[in-house]
Amino acid sequence: xxxxxxxxxxxxxxxxxxxxxxxxxxxxxxxxxxxxxxxxxxxxxxxxxxxxxxxxxxxxxxxxxxxxxxxxxxxxxxxxxxxxxxxxx
Numbered sequence: 001x002x003x004x005x006x007x008x009x010x011x012x013x014x015x016x017x018x019x020x021x022x023x024x025x026x027x028x029x030x031x032x033x034x035x036x037x038x039x040x041x042x043x044x045x046x047x048x049x050x051x052x053x054x055x056x057x058x059x060x061x062x063x064x065x066x067x068x069x070x071x072x073x074x075x076x077x078x079x080x081x082x083x084x085x086x087x088x089x
Contacts, residue, residue, distance in 0.1 A: 016048050018056050026077050027061035036060045050085040051075050 016032045028036050035046035036058035049059045055077045057065075066073050066082075073082040 016056070018048070019054070022056065025058045025061050026055060027057055027065055030058070032056070032058070038064075051080075052083040052085050053078055053080050054085075 018032055024031055025036070030036065032048055033042055035042040038060045039046035039058075047059050048056045049062055050056045053075050055075055057076065062076075062082075065076050071079070074080065075082050
């Protein structure tokens with residue numbers, strides 16, 4: 001017996017690996033899985049960046065924050081000196 005597939009739908013979902021309960025960027029207040037205001041597509045084109053303070057933001061949001069900050073590169077959440085976490089698991 002031969003069959004022909006007429007229509008097929010697939011659904012998938014992905015999420016950034018962030019700590020439980022932390023689901024929005026602290027700068028733009030958009031979900032991490034969404035993109036920042038400067039981007040059109042979420043994912044690798046709009047990545048997250050983690051600080052050693054364990055706060056995460058859309059990379060472009062953090063760059064904008066630093067560009068507009070009068071206090072230098074400080075975490076928007078706790079105002080500690082920003083140090084990028086080099087490996088996040």
